[in-house]
Amino acid sequence: MSLKDDLQKIIKGEVLNDDQTLTTYSKDASIFEIKPQAVVYPKDCEDIKKLVAFVNQDPHNLSITPRSAGTDMTGAAIGEGIILDVSKYLNKLIEITENSTVVQPGVFYRDFEAETLKKGLLLPTYPASREICTIGGMVASNAGGELELAYGPINKYLKKTKVVLTDGNEYTFEALSQAELNKKIAQKDFEGKIYSEVYNLIKYNRKIIEESRPKVSKNSTGFDLWDVWSKETFDLTKLIIGSQGTLGIITELEFKLVSPKKNQVLLVIFLPDLPELDKVIQKVLEFKPEAFECFDDQTLKLAIDHAWDLTKSFKHSNRLAAYLQFLPEKFQKTLPALTLLASFTSDSLQEAQEKAQMTKQALASFNLKAEIKNTPVAQEKYWIIRHKSFGLLMKYAKNSKASSFIDDIIVKPEYLPEFLPKLNALITPYKDRMVYTLAGHIGDGNFHIIPLMNLADPEVRKIIPELMEKVFRLVFEYKGSMSAEHNDGLIRGPYLPEMYGEKMYQLFKEIKQIFDPKNILNPHKKVDATFQYSLDRIAKS
Template sequence: MERLFDDLRKVFKGGILTHRQDRLEHSHDASIYEIIPDAVLEPKDSEDIRQLVACVTAHKKDYPSLSITTRSAGTDMSGAAIGNSLILNMTTYFTHIEGVNGNILHTQPGVLLRDIDPLLAQHHLMLGSAPASRAISTIGGMVGNNAGGEQSLRYGNTERAVRELKVVFADGNEYVVAPLTKRQLDTKMKQKDFEGQLYRQVYNLIETNYDHIHNARPKVNKNSMGYNLWSVWDRETGIFDMTRLMTGSQGTLGIITDITIETVPKAPHSGLLLVYLTSFKELGEIIPIVMKYKPATFEGFDDITFKLGIQYFGSFAKQLGLKHMLTQQAWLLGSVARFKGHLPNILLMIEFEGETKTEVYDKIARLHAALKKFHVRMDIEGDESASAPFWQIRRASLWLLRTRIHNKYAAPFIDDVTVQPKYVPEFLPKLRKIIRAYKLPATISGHFGDGNFHIVPLLDIKSHADQVKLEPVMREVIALVLQYKGTLAGEHNDGMVRGPWLPAVFGEDMFALFKHTKEIFDPHYIFNPHKKTDASWEYSMDHIRTTNSNELIH
């Protein structure tokens, strides 16, 4: 590899880190996997990335395993932010926010969402698909994963919001990717260069298999599995939008260097109706009633998560920069903790928004009245201050598991299943039955309005007995998800954990189209190997973490 690094140092202005400690710090993300890279690179600008791609392509023949894995905050839960070759860390220099024009945000991919939120708030705007991990994740990761979040009930996943991207493709050049009319597409396809070839091949692949591709799209509100081929070409509108394909590609098709994304209005006021359930039996009737009242968000989490949130509220509030909430909200959590002498089995958080506090309260009160017949405890938290601690527990649920459960690892391998909300009352108990059959203690949180659940088993990741449970559990979960026409990933994408199961979920024919897509963009497999269509269960299992340490490395 020394010849590669010698050549790279001549053209690469950023950092080239080969010290073992730097490599170890980038060997984990938030998944169940670990891979130590050969080096960590910190590009200063797009020219650095262009030179890197060109250099890797030139040396690929001599070093067949040579590749580039793009990484931002390292919070990916599918194993997509780790690799055995070159890690491209975007959080050192790609951290500039260009600005906000109207409702359009222009930014570099390494910017943390927590740094974007205050800027947007000044304009009464927000990102409609920001994930729950917004305090520690970046916008590049959000686009790369086609992330969703609390507001996806209204706004869907990130692919709907992206308006323009700059991407370095396999030829080593940076291109602007944006929606095209059919006339613009025809012009693009006439180009005698790599870009023209990409557009011709992608258009022909989708047009030839148009019905099959559209029929393969999971019938759910949010999906981040596969490549978004069904969203690229619309015959009715005549719009060809390659940003839809790049969004959710996890760095396997090219390297995103610049993001232009649409934001949405942020309501001046919001409040919560909290519903405490002692069992899952009431969900069947409660969910459709809640949806009739069109809440802004509809979230929830279980008693394990809630107990951790109450017990360690002070420590995670400090960790996330929320010191002002420590005494202000303690009594709220304590009140809930004393509910009938124990915590509720599940807490539903139903949020409404409005232009005034009165409008918010009236919306909550109407739903409150409709749910009285279930004789469940309900509380109204009519403003943002009262709602804040519950949101922070929900958003920090994985962080709490990772840092406060000892001798077990919070293992997100079936964590993102999604079905239509109408199936939740049947689906969720069956899913829990599978988990219990394999004696895997697990927590539940998620987006009840979207039918999207984060079920995180607690494993002794070093134990062979626990490791051998992963494959049979996945097979049973896949069968159940397909029975209810859902998806294994609503927000967290494929990576190493779900990539091997793409043929089982979509069928061999559709998987072949995904595979062809990868090879159109990346014929030499230099971008993020062993993820999505290039993943294999054997490779993934060979790189299971060797420690139960729950520390997240950023």
């Protein structure tokens, strides 16, 4: 009997293994390609539990890779065994209350946000891929975005999660008091074993863990051992966030929500060069913008060259009016090295305007051009350039693929005047073999660089490990992280020992062993990733 037949006997949902399906699921948004053996669409949690039990008993070393929208940029949504796609059936928004929500992992964020906004509520940690990603994927990758500067990471908002673990049972993780933790540890079962071993690992290695904490405002590499035990509460949801399906399979999530501010005013700052960038950033941050974003001159040039195409995305202006907004830049001799977008919000429009005006006045000593945009019509061009330029780059680059490998680096903003020129010097020698732009969350020092490359050329593929090594060493020199929001997966997992040191890396490995002793959940990702396995699976087209 075939694997498909064996699985369909126990699964109420669908099981597919036709060539078209397997080819589709052999890719995500990364540079990798791995063909699975089957794709399972579970109808409910019981299907997932039965699948885990089946894989546990299978003699052929099968594995399970959880997946929803497939927008992961690290290769974490593809695998050689069984792809478990939760987006088809586990996609219900179960409940929205006065300040919280319960949701299944396969719900698309765009649909989720549409419903929460009807109640005047928001989950503020959405990524740039908000239109195409799911809630489960956001948690699994520890995703973040422009509002994280003001609202913090997703682990502040996840209250509770239900997870199927490798023993085939579903458990609920949430913050526990010391008394509740003691009861869990006393249990003589798999759950009790996990609580006991994680507690002891953190207790006896606290010094190593704290010394290894990345010196940046956000980080999605490794497992979040830093925030599990606050001495007041013990919360295993912190480990599930950012675990990329390597520790358990998410079946339900409960978040607290916030009420978004009603008014936004945008301060646009044009930097001709970088020497005083850190001082400009510090000065702007004193006024607490809700978001502080940036894009470089290459991004702006791309937008100007393809302005008519961009006008399709405008909602507050017709296409002709939108196009005319690009004319000043078209006739500008020199474009700014960086354009900074500081967003100030308040329930009072006057207060938001005052914040922007005070910030502009505080920047007067820098002799910078800065403009306040009070209305959605005036702001829209800048947000569209920030959000849509990479899509343009992909559209107009021939025979090239978006290649995510240095796509999510972060260092403290104070280091940027030194760091960015050094980063540019590392990348410049490769410009004849790739095209790239730089944009990101300047308030955090987090940048997204996603080159377009012809991966069919073996010489071009060689650039990936070579440039990664150089860029990551520079990031580590400035005590940064190789990923603020996009996580490890296949692409960055092999660099975890270099980033954290061998002792901390071994603690990460122990966490994986505690939760998944047979390594059936998403192998070859994060702490199980190796250079050779990953490099051998880079797609050639």
